[in-house]
Amino acid sequence: MAHLLGAEALHLEFPTRIVFDSVTLGVNEGDRIGIVGRNGDGKSSLLAMLAGRREPDGGRVTVRGGVTIGVLDQADTLDDDDTIAGAVVGDTPEHEWAGDPKVRDVIAGLLGELPWEARLGELSGGQRRRVALARLLAGDWDILALDEPTNHLDVEAIAWLAAHLKKRWSASSGGLLVVTHDRWFLDEVCTATWEVHDRIVEPFEGGYAAYILQRVERDRQAAAVEQRRQNLARKELAWLRRGAPARTSKPKFRIDAANELIADVPDVRDKVALQSLAVSRLGKDVVDLLDASVSYGDREVLRRVEWRIAPGERTGILGVNGAGKSTLLGLVSGTVEPTSGRVKRGKTVKVATLTQRMDELDQYMQDPVRVVISNLRTSYTVGAGSKAQELTPGQLLERMGFSSVQLSTQVKDLSGGQKRRLQLLLILLDQPNVLILDEPTNDLDTDMLAAMEDLLDSWAGTLLVVSHDRYFLERVTDQQYAVLEGRLRHLPGGVDEYLKLRHAQDGARETKTAAPVATSGLSGAELRAAQKELAAAERKLEKLAGDIKKVHDRMAAHDQGDYEGLGALSAEIRALQEQTDQVEERWLELSEQIG
Known part of the structure; x- marks a missing residue:
């Protein structure tokens, strides 16, 4: 493959530490x-250096002549006085941009519901993010460098963006660099993963699922200090293999490797024990919405909603902005009264809401974290049944990634992600039995999201979640509902079903990831031939994986001072890997043909 850009001996440091x-x-x-x-740890700094937005303190970045790089920053750089049309297509005549299928697709996918001549100063933060993304994607670039592109996007827009990036270039052209905490997006779009940690960048093959598989193997061989991180990664892998249907499209040899690694890993949640504990804490009655409707003036937001929430229920709520999700959760928490119908609450119900505003922290801004926690409960129970254990607030903080040094930090000086984690801990220590999470993944990296999911796995109570983070939503809830046209609708097929329903509603938007896999119409003989070739490809992949392992074993036993011999072994591994890539590409083609 042709080289696009390279970085050599990059060094970057801040006044207090070395980043790379x-x-x-x-x-x-x-x-x-x-x-x-x-x-x-430097993800955004790395992206900025590679894109030419930041000069390294040492080393250099080289770009092949003629290569163009398009960058999406986290910062909002749009001009308030500009219009959507001006920002996206500039002075380009309408007959030119309207005749470009790519530009039309971008406008329909991101800006379909926005007035084309609206001033940017009148838009919300999420709408401005869509405009910035549309402006970038409407251009022609050899490399796209995207810093948190899914921020402020809903599930639909994220699915559209993933589909767009997958078909934007041919498989052997273009380059994509993306910093994101959205693990579903990483798995859907990326073919390689770079982990930034401890002043280095460590490459892994594949998207998020493959990265977790390789990280588990790396951590299995690491020192005891990595044990906690390994356990979280193994649990994450168990979810990837057991809980996410899309993962079964991976080659068989990788599935076998994953099964071997997680053979002794239990389900992510002990549902029976948690349900039993939830019933004992809540009784059989939680919150019932009985024919409940809510109107604001002439606008009916919710219409005749019937929802009986069970003890221990774990439900995700989907819907576009303005659909009525917040109103629905307001009925549950008691902050919104129904216009008609009624809401019935159990006598022991205690509802807590993790909001986006972090109001719970306002009174503690000048206090060190240690003081805040010491004023609350002295212990907290996680798990249920035989797996229940008592944790001190300090142990709970450690479980959520706080170091001993950070315990002395004033709340006002914490990062956004640290404040988010502290906010959740304060709510949990108050011991509610119904927990509402409103976009809880903001400001959290993938490791901290895994830690939060691990904590929620052992929380015995009713959990209601609104989130645009598809991976998190599917990971911590057992079922999903959607607010569609004022009605509450159960989604047996989860997020995929929601995207299909929204596609049907719009009648125009094409969401590739939501559509069922189509059969190719092969004849009987063609189908049998494809199935035979597919089986042969799987056997070939298994053999190549074994051959690569044998060469690695030979390399480990080889004289480490024999650089020429080690170089020959490395070349052998590269050749085998190239064969593997070719066979795997054919395997995927055959899988799509067979359907």
Whole structure:
């Protein structure tokens, strides 16, 4: 594959610490790279250096002649006085941009419901983000560098963006670099993952699921200090294999490797024990919405909603902005009264809401974290039944990623992600039995999201979640509902079913990831031949995986001072990997043909 850009011996430091020390890497045609790591470890800085937005303190970035790079920053740089049309297509005549299928697709996918001549100063933050993204995607670029592109986007827009990026270039052209905490998006779009940690950038093959598989294997061989991180990664892998149907489209040899790694890992939640504990804490009655409707003036937001929430229920709520999700949750929490119908609450119900505003922290801004926690409960129970254990507030903080040094930090000086985690801990220590999470994933990196999911797995109570983070929503809830045209509708097929329903509603938007896999109309003989070739490809992949392992074993046993011999072994591995890539590409083609 042709080289697009490279970085050699990159060094970057801030006044208090070194961020990168001699990082060397490259981007080739066809690369789709997701960049992950803890907040503050340098993901955005790395992206900025590669895109030419930031000069490294040492080393250099080289770009092949003629290669163009389009960048989406986290910062909002749009002009308030500009219009949507001006921002996206500028002075380009309408007959030119309207005749470009790519531009039409971008406008329909991101801006379909917005007035074309609206001033940017009148738009919300989420709408402005869509405009900035549309302006970038309407252009022609050899490389796209996207910093948190899914921020402020709903589930539909994220699905559209993933589909757009997958078909934007051919498989062997273009380059994508994306920093995001959206794990579903990483798995859907990326073919490689770079983990930023401890001043280095560590490459992994594949998207998020493959990255987790490889990280588990790496952590299995690491020192005991990595044990906690390994356990979280193994639990994450168990979910990826057991809980996400899309993962079954991976090659068989990788599925076998995953099954071997998680053979002794239990289900992510002990549903029976948690349900039993929830019933004992709540009784059989939680909150019932009985023929409940809510109107604001002449506008009916919710219409005759019937929803009997059960003890221990874990439900995700989907819907476009303005559909009525907040109103629905307001009925549950008691902050909204129905216009007609009624809401019935159990006597022992105690509802708490994790809001986006973090109001719970206002009174503690000048206090150190240790003081805030010491004023609350002395212990907190996680798990249920035989797995129940008592944790001190300090242990709970450690479980959510706070170091001992951070315990002395004033709340006002915490990062956004740290404040978010502290907010959740304060709510949990108050011991509600109904918990509402409103966009809880904001400001959290993938490791902290896994830690939050781990904590929620052992929480015994009724959980209601609104989130645009599809992975998180499917991971922590057992069922999903959608607010569609004022009605509450159960989604047995989860987020995929929601996207299909929205597609049917709009009648125009095409969401590739929501559509069922279509059969190709092969004849009987053609189908049998394809199935035979598919089986042969799976056997070939298994053999190549074994061959690669044998060469790795030979390399481990080889004289480490024999650089020439090690180089020959490395070349052998690269050749086998190239064969693997070719066979795997054919495997995927055959899988799509067979359907």
